Amino acid sequence: MTSPRDLSPAAVQLAALARGVREDDLLWPTPSSNYLVGDLLEHVDGLSRGLQAAARKESVPQDELRDGDRHQLRPGWGDRITEQLDHLVRAWAEPDAWEGETVEGGVPLPASMAGMFVLDELVVHGWELARATGQPFEASAEDVSALIAFLESLPPMEDSEGLFDPPVPIADSAPAQDRLIALTGRDPSWSDGSAPAR
Template sequence: MEPQFDFAPAARSLAAVVGEITEDQFTDPTPCAGLTVRDLLAHVVGLSEAFRQAATKEAVGRSASPPSGADSPLPDDWQTRIPAQLDALTAAWRAPEAWEGDTEAGGVVMPAVVMATVALDELAIHGWDLAVATGQQLAVSPDDLAILTEFLRETDPEGTPGLFGPIVAVPADAPALDRLLGLTGRDPGWLPAIATDPRS
C-alpha cells in the first residue's frame, strides 16, 4: 500500500517547538490537565519511538503503555533526541509496507492506516500543547488539518476516555486548527495561568 500521507511537516513543526523549549519552563502547565512541560516532553520521547516501531511492526506482540506524568523518564539529550526520533518515525512511515495489515503501539492493536493517523494526531496536538504552554506558535499544514479533522469528525461529544476530554464548542467559522483542537477537548484560547502579585 502506498503511504497515505507524509509525517515530515508535522515532525518538523513539533521539532521546531521542542528546539525553543528551555529547562526553566519544565514546571510550566500545559493544556493537558496535570501534565507539565517536562511531563509532555517525556511523553513525546516515548510516543515518537513507539510510533516508529509501529511502522516497522517490531513492536507487535510486545508493546506496553508507557509511564505517564512525573513518573516518565526524560533523557538528558531530549532536545536532540526528539528531532532525531521524529526523523526516524517519518522515514519509517515512508515504507509502503508500514501501511499494510495491523500493527501495535502502547499495547493497542489496530490497522496500520489508523495507527498512522493516530500518530499524526499525537504529533500535531501535542505540538500545539507544547507551543501554547511555552509561548510559541505551531504550524500545521492544511493537508494534516484536513486528515485529522476527518479522523475526529465522529468524536463522541463526551470525548474518548484516556484520549480526549469532552468536545469544546468552537464557532464554525473559527480557524481550522481551532476547530480541530475543540474536537480533542481543548480550548483553543487556553493560556497558562499567570501568577499575580496580591499587593498589586
C-alpha cells in the same frame, strides 16, 4: 482506508518546538491539565521512539509506553527527539507501514488508522508545547483537514475507549486548527499567561 501521509511537516515542527524548550520552562502548565511542560516533553520523547514500532508491526518496549513523567526526562532532549522523529517519519514513509494491522499503545487496530493517530500526536502535542512555552505554531492546512475528517469519523467517545477528552464546544466558523484542537478535548483559547511570546 486512509491514504498514506507524509508526517515530516508535523514532525519537523514538533522537533523544533522540543529544541526550543528551556530548563526553566519545564514546570509551566500545559493545555493538558495532567501535564506540566516537562511531563509533555518526556511523553514526546517516548512516543517519538515507540510509535516507530507500530509502523514496523513490532512490539513496543514497555518503557516506551509511558504517560509522561518529567522526572524521567533525560538531558539532551532536543537533539534526541529530533533524531527520533526523523526515524519515525522514515518508518511511516515505508509503503507497507499503512497496510494491514498493527498495535499502537497496546491496542490492535488497522495500520492506516494508527498512522493517523501518529499524525494527531505530532500536531496536537506540537500545539500544546507551543502554547505552553510561548512559541509560534501553525499546522499545515492539509494535516489539519485530514485530521478533522479522521477524528469526526471515529465512533462516539463512549465507544472509542476514551482516546480523548470530550470535544470542547466551538463555532463551526472557527479556524480549522482551532476546530481540530477542540475535537481532541483541548481549549483552543487556552493560555496560562506564564509563557512570554518568543
